[in-house]
Amino acid sequence: MADQFLEDHTSCDECGEKWKSVTDGNEPNARYLTRRKLCSECARGKCADSIMDSPSSSSVSSMRCREHRHRDVFLYCIKCCQPICDVCVHLTHSGHEYEDINKVVEERRRSTRQLLDKIVDKDKELVFDRRHIDECVDAVNERFKRLIYAVLVRVEERSRSINDDYCVSARKIENRAKEEKLKIDRWKDNRLREIKEERDAESREIKQRQCVMMQELDDVKQKLLSQIEEIREGLDTADEIIMEAKEITERTLTYGSEELLQMDAPVTSNSRLKECMELELDEDMINTVKAIAESVKFEPEKSDVERTNLLGRFVTTAPAWCKEHTIQVGLPQFRLLNATTDTNRVTFTGENSDDNYSLYTMNVENGSTNLITSDKYCITDSSPIDVDLMAVCRKGRTAIEVWNTQLGKVKRQIKVPRSWTHTCLTVDHDSMIIARDHSNTHGKLNVYRSDNGDKVRSIPYNGTIYSLHALSTGHLVIQSAATELVIINGIGATRATINHEIWQWVRCAVASDDSIIVAYGRIDDPSAIYVDAYSSTGEFVEHVTKHRCRPSLDHIAVVVTRSGKIVLQNGGDVVIYDRLIPLIPVATPVRSTDVISRLSTSSPPRSPTRRTIFMCIPT
Numbered sequence: 320m321a322d323q324f325l326e327d328h329t330s331c332d333e334c335g336e337k338w339k340s341v342t343d344g345n346e347p348n349a350r351y352l353t354r355r356k357l358c359s360e361c362a363r364g365k366c367a368d369s370i371m372d373s374p375s376s377s378s379v380s381s382m383r384c385r386e387h388r389h390r391d392v393f394l395y396c397i398k399c400c401q402p403i404c405d406v407c408v409h410l411t412h413s414g415h416e417y418e419d420i421n422k423v424v425e426e427r428r429r430s431t432r433q434l435l436d437k438i439v440d441k442d443k444e445l446v447f448d449r450r451h452i453d454e455c456v457d458a459v460n461e462r463f464k465r466l467i468y469a470v471l472v473r474v475e476e477r478s479r480s481i482n483d484d485y486c487v488s489a490r491k492i493e494n495r496a497k498e499e500k501l502k503i504d505r506w507k508d509n510r511l512r513e514i515k516e517e518r519d520a521e522s523r524e525i526k527q528r529q530c531v532m533m534q535e536l537d538d539v540k541q542k543l544l545s546q547i548e549e550i551r552e553g554l555d556t557a558d559e560i561i562m563e564a565k566e567i568t569e570r571t572l573t574y575g576s577e578e579l580l581q582m583d584a585p586v587t588s589n590s591r592l593k594e595c596m597e598l599e600l601d602e603d604m605i606n607t608v609k610a611i612a613e614s615v616k617f618e619p620e621k622s623d624v625e626r627t628n629l630l631g632r633f634v635t636t637a638p639a640w641c642k643e644h645t646i647q648v649g650l651p652q653f654r655l656l657n658a659t660t661d662t663n664r665v666t667f668t669g670e671n672s673d674d675n676y677s678l679y680t681m682n683v684e685n686g687s688t689n690l691i692t693s694d695k696y697c698i699t700d701s702s703p704i705d706v707d708l709m710a711v712c713r714k715g716r717t718a719i720e721v722w723n724t725q726l727g728k729v730k731r732q733i734k735v736p737r738s739w740t741h742t743c744l745t746v747d748h749d750s751m752i753i754a755r756d757h758s759n760t761h762g763k764l765n766v767y768r769s770d771n772g773d774k775v776r777s778i779p780y781n782g783t784i785y786s787l788h789a790l791s792t793g794h795l796v797i798q799s800a801a802t803e804l805v806i807i808n809g810i811g812a813t814r815a816t817i818n819h820e821i822w823q824w825v826r827c828a829v830a831s832d833d834s835i836i837v838a839y840g841r842i843d844d845p846s847a848i849y850v851d852a853y854s855s856t857g858e859f860v861e862h863v864t865k866h867r868c869r870p871s872l873d874h875i876a877v878v879v880t881r882s883g884k885i886v887l888q889n890g891g892d893v894v895i896y897d898r899l900i901p902l903i904p905v906a907t908p909v910r911s912t913d914v915i916s917r918l919s920t921s922s923p924p925r926s927p928t929r930r931t932i933f934m935c936i937p938t
Contacts, residue, residue, distance in 0.1 A: 382420075382577055386411070395423040395580070402580055424576040435568045441596060442561050445554055448600040452547055452554070455605050459547075459612045463540045466633075467533070469617045473630055474529050478522065485518050528629045535633065539615065539899055542641055543608045550604065560595040603865070611635065611899070635899075640863050643884075646686045646893040652676070655876035655888040656701045658828075659709070659724075662882045666691075666709070668698040678711060680724065683886055683895045691724055700743040702752075704769045710752050712742040719744060719754060721769060733772035735765070747789040751775065759784050763811075764795075779811040788829040790855050796829055804837065806857055815857030824872060830879040834860065838877040838887060840870055848889060850877065850896070864896055 390404035650669035741757035
């Protein structure tokens with residue numbers, strides 16, 4: 320365009336340079352450039368965005384109809400999303416809804432400008448979030464440097480103390496040897512050798528313990544920093560989307576009317592951009608990482624006799640739970656059932672390729688699965704009896720099956736009342752099978768022997784029962800309502816009730832140490848699953864995690880493995896949580912139920928790492 324302008328004595332409105340007047344009156348934006356007195360550089364550069372306000376770009380009177388080339392367009396068909404002429408109104412677009420084409424152009428240009436403003440604001444917000452993350456990383460690094468220094472100082476002190484003890488012992492032995500040299504020469508040599516061996520062994524133990532503690536510190540540090548790195552990766556992706564969106568919107572602003580009308584869809588309909596605009600920095604997770612890092616302390620050994628605590632140990636007052644990884648189970652109607660007697664295995668059910676319901680066991684560490692049984696009847700519950708035996712019940716069957724998981728065969732069947740249509744069960748510490756129907760019409764729970772199937776007794780209990788779990792004390796944990804858990808003793812008397820007015824739904828499981836793990840949704844935050852721990856008496860113990868997701872209420876379950884790992888199901892995903900190793904929680908006073916409301920409203924910790932395992936379910 321620069322070749323179409325000549326030198327003039329008038330200066331440019333933008334840069335002050337000499338203005339080049341227009342020589343060709345046919346130039347589309349000649350009138351606009353002449354009116355604003357722009358030089359060629361400003362016309363190409365920062366002022367080029369304003370060219371769209373020129374008559375040629377804002378008016379669409381020069382546009383021709385695609386179907387009737389001899390007619391000008393003046394309307395925009397909302398149903399067909401295309402500009403039309405007066406002939407189209409009476410022919411192909413008869414009866415449609417129309418809009419003035421100039422209004423459509425102006426509206427799209429206005430929405431694009433507004434989107435650009437929002438993107439610029441979001442870009443600034445991401446810069447601030449990144450600075451916040453960097454401050455958190457610096458705080459974690461500084462804290463662990465101090466911990467490493469504390470360990471090194473303690474190692475130096477203990478090594479020096481061992482050498483001093485050795486020198487004192489050696490001097491005593493030398494003095495005694497001088498008095499009775501002939502008698503104790505052999506004893507002296509042997510004793511010195513033993514002391515030296517003890518010193519060398521203890522020094523080796525200290526070095527080994529030092530290496531172990533350094534590795535433990537590094538593992539904890541990496542798990543904490545990996546949480547921050549996960550957020551950082553999300554921000555990096557958001558940066559890329561923001562930059563891409565900025566380029567698209569800035570380019571869109573330079574379009575003329577015809578180009579705007581020919582766009583397939585507005586920039587605002589981009590789904591990735593919408594997700595990016597809704598992105599918020601997870602400050603709860605960052606603050607939790609900082610809290611855990613700051614609470615980790617090095618506690619020197621209290622006594623030389625305590626060999627298991629050589630040098631010292633790490634302790635923390637924070638509930639240091641972490642998300643180890645996520646397992647994606649590609650199985651229709653997948654439902655997590657219970658833990659097994661193995662350390663890290665759980666049972667689950669789902670439909671296989673033959674439209675039958677199968678029962679599987681899964682190793683939560685690597686996602687490997689084993690098929691136990693397959694049948695047309697839906698599996699409602701299962702519970703382990705011992706290493707090789709498992710009690711299983713199915714919907715619509717009037718019997719409890721005792722399966723040998725190693726052989727994959729039914730060892731015996733236990734008859735239940737015919738009126739039971741949705742049997743659920745649990746196995747207590749005496750290997751007794753406690754079963755009931757979901758509706759609980761008879762107002763009692765039946766207790767059966769697992770070895771011969773005989774009914775031993777009944778436990779009275781009125782009301783609906785959603786799930787049933789046994790404690791080692793002989794008490795039972797029953798989900799009696801959508802948001803209520805009841806703890807009863809062996810004669811059906813209620814010992815405690817766990818509920819909260821802010822809960823929207825609840826699921827529970829019992830760990831091997833009798834702690835009750837409760838997963839629940841909150842009315843004020845339906846976009847997350849909260850997990851808390853309660854004692855066997857119903858008192859709140861600690862927050863475990865807050866799992867951000869889109870809860871699928873029909874497919875939510877929680878199971879605790881024998882090793883203490885918490886397995887949380889949401890839809891087809893299984894998330895595994897475990898305590899940070901080697902952090903040892905410091906004992907805290909048990910809180911009564913009257914403060915559950917205040918504790919449940921605070922922010923629980925997020926998990927640090929995520930590793931997705933894609934499973935292949937055997938058929």
